[in-house]
Amino acid sequence: MRFLFNYITRLLLIVLMVAPTLITAQKLIYKDASLPIEDRVNDLLNRMTVEEKVGQMLMFGAQRVARKGKDGSLVITDWGKPYFTNGLGGLKFPFQKETPEESARLNNELQKKIIASNRFGIPALFVGEAYNGVDAKGCTSFGRPLNLAASWNVNLTHDVWSAIGRESRLRGWHMVHSPVGDIARDPRFGRMSEGYGEDTFLTTEMLVAAVTGVQGDYNGTGFNTSHIGAVVKHFAGYSQVVGGRNFAAVEVSPRVLLDELLPPFKTAVQRGHALAIMPSHGDINGVASHGNPWLLTDLLRKQWGFNGYVVSDAYDVGRLNFLMKVAENIEEAVKLGLKAGVDLDLYSEDVYELLPEMVKKDPSLLPYIDRAAGDMLRTKFIMGLFDNPYIDVEETKKGVRSKENLSLAKEMDEESMILLKNENQILPLNKKESRKIALIGPLLGEDTKEAFESVAGDKVSFVAEKGYELTNRNSKHPELTPRNDAALDKMVELAKDADVSILFVGGDRFTAQEATFFKWVIGDRATIEPVGVQDELIQRVKALGKPVIVVLKHRRTLSFNVINDNADAVLDCWEMTEFGDELVAKVLFGEFSPSGKLPVTVPRTIGQIPYHYSMKEISFFKDYLFLESGPLYPFGYGLSYSKFSYSQPKLTSDILERDGTIQVTVDVMNTGKVTAKEVVQMYIKDMFGSVLRPDKELKGFEKIELKPGETKTVQFTITPDMLVFTGVEMKPIIEAGDYEVMLGTSSQEYQKTSFRLK
Structure with a gap:
């Protein structure tokens, strides 16, 4: 009996000694x-x-x-x-x-x-x-x-x-x-x-x-x-x-x-x-x-x-x-x-x-x-x-x-460039035509000339001159570089001897950067015109009487009125990938058609700010003295080397039920001579609301590619959720009434139809 007691006692002691380890192991749930x-x-x-x-x-x-x-x-x-x-x-x-x-x-x-x-x-x-x-x-x-x-x-x-x-x-x-x-x-x-x-x-x-x-x-x-x-x-x-x-x-x-x-x-x-x-x-x-x-x-x-x-x-x-x-x-x-x-x-x-x-x-x-x-x-x-x-x-x-990633970067450049202006169809340039092209301007890159030469081939020759830097490139406190007449004269002389000039202008990364907490690190601006003598540069080049193409590089929206007025073509590039100049050359020489659209409104002057396409309708009621009406370029705008025609939009019903949907379709045809991409945009306008409503609101978009003569039907689904807004009592509401639907190529160019929410 004593032996059994001792055995049980020793067994219990062993269990008690092992138990904490077992419990700990069981409790390590997080592992x-x-x-x-x-x-x-x-x-x-x-x-x-x-x-x-x-x-x-x-x-x-x-x-x-x-x-x-x-x-x-x-x-x-x-x-x-x-x-x-x-x-x-x-x-x-x-x-x-x-x-x-x-x-x-x-x-x-x-x-x-x-x-x-x-x-x-x-x-x-x-x-x-x-x-x-x-x-x-x-x-x-x-x-x-x-x-x-x-x-x-x-x-x-x-x-x-x-x-x-x-x-x-x-x-x-x-x-x-x-x-x-x-x-x-x-x-x-x-x-x-x-x-x-x-x-x-x-x-x-x-x-x-x-x-x-x-x-x-x-x-x-x-x-x-x-x-x-x-x-x-x-x-x-x-x-x-x-x-x-x-x-x-x-x-x-x-x-x-x-x-x-x-x-x-x-x-x-x-x-x-x-x-x-x-x-x-x-x-x-x-x-x-x-x-x-x-x-x-x-x-x-x-x-x-x-x-x-x-x-x-x-x-x-x-x-x-x-x-x-x-x-x-x-x-x-x-x-x-x-x-x-x-x-x-x-x-x-x-x-x-x-x-x-x-x-x-x-x-x-x-x-x-x-x-x-x-x-x-x-x-x-x-x-x-x-x-x-x-x-x-x-x-x-x-x-x-x-x-794959490098290819993706090139695709990003190809898809994002926006053709804003193309007078007399000066673009695309012809690789087979012998000519001299001047690449000039403060946004010209070190390898830009080499990139253009690799794309254009043997019949086109290039001369290049950056001229000057826009800023001292001081990341803490950028300052504009002093006027340099010799640099201006040199760029104009190159343009004089060329058949076409391509100007690289806009803003460097130091003219639009994060202004940090430390007071000497600034990056915001009080004006939005191109800095320095860029306007003078394009005016002098334009006065030579030869075609002028602008490649616009920048990080903020610029009111580039003088540049726009003097350019025969404007390609808006914002800030591109490491392959940017190569892709700029390819689009200018017609290897593909530009298909980007503006994600912002371009105002004519800082005095129009705030200025975006979806402001309340009454904000567009009056214009300013001594200023042309409207933006320099509207939201959603972008040209192509081709042309597109839009049919009258069709609705599956002109009545939208509170728990239903309706479809709106539009036929888009490539009426031009080259394969190109188009961004079909759908805007909706609440015709009457209990509070002031936006002039129009983007509610759908689709990017499509069309061959010459090809037509595609683009469909969007309109749901009641798209029409919700904050009402008088500051709660989300949806109101019965009339709505206008606009389908087109920008916020200002479209075909329209209408429906009624029951």
Whole structure:
């Protein structure tokens, strides 16, 4: 009996000794990839200290934490080492200046170090930017987002951003602070080319294509780990700053906010499943966006169902105190940002880091910390970083700057160039005709002449002269270069000796850039005319009596009246890819027909601003003294080397039921002599409303290709949802009544029909 007692006692002791290990193993839910993500998030969150949770709420510039040593090894800085113990939310621009392969290798090593240094093995997010493709050494250089808007090609936009997503992931990045959902209506604003133009519908469709592309068609489940997450910004109304000046106040009506500025973000969340949101530097009705619980919690999370993370724009939680002046001290700023819904504080080392001490005095902050850390962890689980945090460097070598991506860049150039003017059909130029062409102007590139020679062949000869730089190319404080009469004379002399002159004019990247928080870094403008002596240059060349073709390169809308009046042809290129000059040469010599359309209205003068096609009808009632009526070029405008005719649109019914749909069709025929693409645009006008309504609104578009003599029928479906707007009581409504439908080639050239909503 004693023997049995001793045996049972020893057995119990063994069970008690083993039990903690078994229980611990059973409780490691967060490590089990087969379990639901929310279970993994909650399990890990419950194990973490406040300090570890706050660690997930911090993101620093990677250079402060890690760098490449002289021998190519990973070096962790003394400043960065203490942060590894509690884990980090992320790092911005890790190894941005290294080659893709070096970046992948070093990011693998850095991630391994971060995972090994914190007790739960939590990986960090490595984050970049993507305005012209991945903003890092050795990646494919694409054009600006506004170029994609000019293409009016949703599939192309998706594919370009998919390439950006793949190239980002292959260098070891997991998110980009892109794309931009801001509506760009003020060309004084230096960042207007980061978005998709002035229109809500076009921006929405392009933004969703960008988000789904960069995220690998993530639909809320089963993230594609070959891609990255999107951080959609700047939420919301950012580009509506007064005077077009970065960091200025935002003055928009609640109705404009709801009907025009918020829809792209809502759709990016609900259709695009964006993983993160960045608030605006600005305010809405006086409430700072980074301290706005209605915006970041009630609207974004509760109404729209967003469950990603919200990251501050650089330093903006702290700026609630020292810029916005809505918090009397940093601690108050921390509370405002955290409670409003900001999960991750970008760059600051003295803001959210205060939380562990603050929560000791105010335990009510803990649920907000849990929410923020949970949002960060959830994103990392979704992206598969806990299970597969590293990059195959061999894949990096094959996947970055692949033939497919370089071909895609060329396609972006081809689709986005806009032919604004072509008097006497001077374009396309004839390769078979012997002539001398002068390539001149301050936007001429180093390799432009070589690109034109490779395209044009032997019978056409070229002379080239840049003349001068527009600016001193100082990124912090650009200044215009002094007048250079010798340079002007030299360009005119070249034009005098040539048969045709092609002028490369507009604006360089320093004449339209982000104006940062530091006062000496400016990028917004008070005027929108071409700077310097560009008007004089084209007038002198035109006076020679020979054809003048303008290639317009720029990042902001320009009122280029003098250039337009003196040019025989104008090709609007915005800011193109690394292959831009090659594709410009090809389109000028007729290898394809231009098919881009304006994603913005081009005003005649800054005095017309605000000026966009979808303003309220009464805004177009009166013109200005001493100014020609209308814009220089309207929204949606763009010529072709061919001609298109539109039939009268047909409706399947002239009555739209509240729960029904109707289809509208139009026949489009290529009546010209070359194969070309056309963007068929559908606008709808509410003829009478309980509040003042827009003159017209874009509600559909499709890009089609037609051979000479070919006709295609284009169909759009009209739904009641298209007619919803914010009514008198500031609630979404739809009103019975008459609506006009316009189908055509621009916002000012169309065929129309009408229907009635019952």
